[in-house]
Amino acid sequence: MNNSSETTVSNDPPSVHRRAIVVDMHADTAQRLVDENVDLEQRLVDGHFDAVRAKEGGLDAQFFSIWVEPELFGGGGASAMKRADVQIEAVRNLASKHPETWELATTAADIRRIADSGKIAALMGMEGGYAIDEKIENVERYYKMGVRYMSPAWSVSTSWAGSSGDEIGKMRGLTDFGNQVIREMNRLGMMVDVSHVSDRTFLDIVNTSTKPVIATHSGCRAITNVPRNLTDEMIVALAKTGGVVNVIFYPEHIEPGYSEKKKKVDAEIASLVQRASDEEKGDVAHKKLARDRVRAQEYLKRLPAVSVSRIVDHINHIVKLAGIDHVGIGSDFDGIQAVPADLKSVADLPNLTKELLRRGYSESDIDKILGGNMLRVMEEVIH
Numbered sequence: 001m002n003n004s005s006e007t008t009v010s011n012d013p014p015s016v017h018r019r020a021i022v023v024d025m026h027a028d029t030a031q032r033l034v035d036e037n038v039d040l041e042q043r044l045v046d047g048h049f050d051a052v053r054a055k056e057g058g059l060d061a062q063f064f065s066i067w068v069e070p071e072l073f074g075g076g077g078a079s080a081m082k083r084a085d086v087q088i089e090a091v092r093n094l095a096s097k098h099p100e101t102w103e104l105a106t107t108a109a110d111i112r113r114i115a116d117s118g119k120i121a122a123l124m125g126m127e128g129g130y131a132i133d134e135k136i137e138n139v140e141r142y143y144k145m146g147v148r149y150m151s152p153a154w155s156v157s158t159s160w161a162g163s164s165g166d167e168i169g170k171m172r173g174l175t176d177f178g179n180q181v182i183r184e185m186n187r188l189g190m191m192v193d194v195s196h197v198s199d200r201t202f203l204d205i206v207n208t209s210t211k212p213v214i215a216t217h218s219g220c221r222a223i224t225n226v227p228r229n230l231t232d233e234m235i236v237a238l239a240k241t242g243g244v245v246n247v248i249f250y251p252e253h254i255e256p257g258y259s260e261k262k263k264k265v266d267a268e269i270a271s272l273v274q275r276a277s278d279e280e281k282g283d284v285a286h287k288k289l290a291r292d293r294v295r296a297q298e299y300l301k302r303l304p305a306v307s308v309s310r311i312v313d314h315i316n317h318i319v320k321l322a323g324i325d326h327v328g329i330g331s332d333f334d335g336i337q338a339v340p341a342d343l344k345s346v347a348d349l350p351n352l353t354k355e356l357l358r359r360g361y362s363e364s365d366i367d368k369i370l371g372g373n374m375l376r377v378m379e380e381v382i383h
Helices: 013-019 029-035 051-056 077-097 108-117 137-144 167-171 176-188 199-208 232-240 258-279 284-302 308-322 350-358 363-381
Strands: 023-027 061-067 102-104 120-127 147-151 191-193 213-218 244-247 327-329
Touching: 013 350, 013 363, 023 120, 023 213, 023 327, 023 363, 029 061, 029 077, 029 284, 051 120, 061 077, 061 108, 061 147, 077 102, 077 120, 077 137, 102 108, 108 120, 108 363, 120 191, 137 147, 137 176, 147 213, 167 199, 176 191, 176 199, 191 363, 199 232, 213 232, 232 244, 232 308, 244 308, 244 363, 258 284, 308 327, 308 350, 327 363, 350 363
Parallel strands: 023 061, 061 120, 102 120, 120 147, 147 191, 191 213, 213 244, 244 327
Antiparallel strands: none
16 A cells, blocks of 8 residues: 555545555454344444445454353353354354355455455454363364454453453463463464453463464553553553554543443443343343443433544554554444444444544555554464
């Protein structure tokens, strides 16, 4: 891609955006495919993602999160594996049912080829290592099913890795088995994701991995002080592996003070959320959907609006610390109950490019941020 100063083609934000290969590292839409049977070929009236809005937003590649909620499906065992497997099947079905829109991808070369063809590349990453069920051979099982990144833990620690989301995680790094998992991922060509892991586990991962390490959806703790975000030292350490921090779009993780305000709102709406759950006659997954719908409605009413410019604040911070080659994007769409006011769905992705241009980023910089940096890491890690 030419630098904007050398090119004779149009430099308006939509054109710059369209010329980039846009790769979103994390969306939770696979759960909607399974639990709500949504049709992504249609413009959906709710949620943040479908193929219609993805095309409007110039998205070229989507990593779908294969996420097992431990409280609902267990932190291992047959139910955790089944929950992962049905999501993988749902993502694979996108391409088999709608080959005109979707194509499965596992490599950077796949993404480039599919983007050139005008389709959307569908990829998969595992959020939390619950479904490997503490068996090293299952890492390869999921790799063969198409999974190309995995985080050891989501908000609940595994026996072999600590989470940033629970008390036990604060003291837990990688166990011997955890180190074995990281080495097996390196061997296979599966990217290691540190979003959601504890600080101790993070340190163990960057010290164990021989390949670039990524954060698929995280922010900067120096701006927004929540445990889910990375400290400056962590960002620098991750960059030294050759990796990329993909900035999340979730207001709680990018807007200072939002988390405290959200806690107050959560206390205020607790009875509404509980009532929605009690009135839902479906299974545990549908009860969770009912709770989340109420949260989304109430957060919109009660919490302050956050702008796309805040995402760029985090991008700027990472660039200053680690350089332009170590930042990307990971929306967390369909996994969050609040979104920036001017980035409500995948259709609004061009607003991010517009803000990056306004802040003085060149077209070659923007190419790297929107997907180029992650394509480089994929080329280095995935065989």
